[in-house]
Amino acid sequence: MRRVAANCYEPANQMLLELIRQFPRTRLTFSISGVALEQLEKFAPEVIESFRKLAATGSVEFLGETYFHSLACLNDADEFVRQVNRHRHAMEDVLGVIPTVFRNTELIYFDRVGSLVRELGFQGIYADGIEKILQHKSPDHLYEHIDGNGLKLFLRNYSLSDDIAFRFSNKDWKEWPLNAEKYTRWLREKCFGNRLVNLGMDYETFGEHQKADAGILQFLKKVVTAVVKSKTIQMVTPSEAISVLKSKDRISVPTPISWADKERDLSAWLGNDLQKDAFDNMNSLGRKIAGIGDGPLASSWEHLQTSDHFYYMSTKNGDDGHIHNYFSPYASPYEAFINYMNILSDISLRLKNRKKVTSVQRDAEVKNIKQRSLLAAKEISC
DSSP, rough: OOIIIIIIIHHHHHHHHHHHHOOOTTTTTEEOOHHHHHHHHHHHHHHHEEEEEEETTTSSSBBBOOOTOOOOGGGGGHHHHHHHHHHHHHHHHHHOOOOOOOOOOOOOHHHHHHHHHTTTTEEEEEOOOHHHTTTTOOOOSSEETTOSSSOOOEEOHHHHHHHHTHHHHHOTTTOSSOOHHHHHHHHHHHSSSSSOOOOOOOGGGGTEOOOOOOOHHHHHHHHHHHHHHHHSOOOOOHHHHHHOOOOOOOEEOOOOOOSSSSTSSSHHHSSSSHHHHHHHHHHHHHHHHHSOOOHHHHHHHHHHEEEBHTTOOOOHHHHHHHHHHHHHHSSSHHHHHHHHHHHHHHHHHHHHHHHHHHHHHHHHHHHHHHHHHHHHHHHOOO
């Protein structure tokens, strides 16, 4: 966390704050999970303060999330709702903002999630603008949930986004080197006729994944400057987009999609038997932990829901496999699986021991109550 803060969060936040002060028309959107906030508060509190300064400008919107950046939406609506509400409270407590637009873990989206998010009071949600849901439509419009419930859909232009996130430093890419003039021209070509171009990428793109010495931070600065000076492009937050744009159409997404890997589905986290077994065991343990209240065991289980754990267990090859390996701290997906399952087993044993102790304590308390009752009865009879 300290390394990423030094490489990305601190210099990028400072640069963006200066840009906003210089160009008030600048608009940015961030999505920060609860576990990221926890780590920032512990290891890089100065970054939290820099996000507070960005929030105070009024030019930056912060999105809702699941607190633990989890896959809770896939099988437990109650847990999903609990995490979303916990994240909303954390954003208000830490940054002083209340999110009204949502970004689910890794842009996982399907119709049922949209319905849940709308019931929780959110006005919009982000998803990836992939062909199989668009059916030859353009991703560069504001869309709406298939049920017509008022939830707006922001579809990421993944091609333009990945040009920065993945291809910026690729010397084999036909468009390399990517400069701000070329990229701004691409944006101008897309942004006409009230179109809405959503760009989304890991913030770590700027200084961590793409290194500062490759010019990524200066690229970001030049692009933002060129866009805010443009007469044909207007930067907007998602809430502003909802207030000024009409929905182009309704979009149905019956099965889950995401922004991960070439498949853009759930296979990054649940694509093999290792991942499915770990996910099922984690959920099974959660049902046993339910009801014990806050505490170390419950907290450990909550953090084990974070989607990264399952991401590290991927056995994919090719470019996707390379990306999984880049992010993973483990030597292999099998090591990630064994480590994770050992932790689940340890928590399960502690839970059993806790129940045994609780049972012994309860028996002792019952015995003590009976003895006190007998003594009281004797005193009354005397």
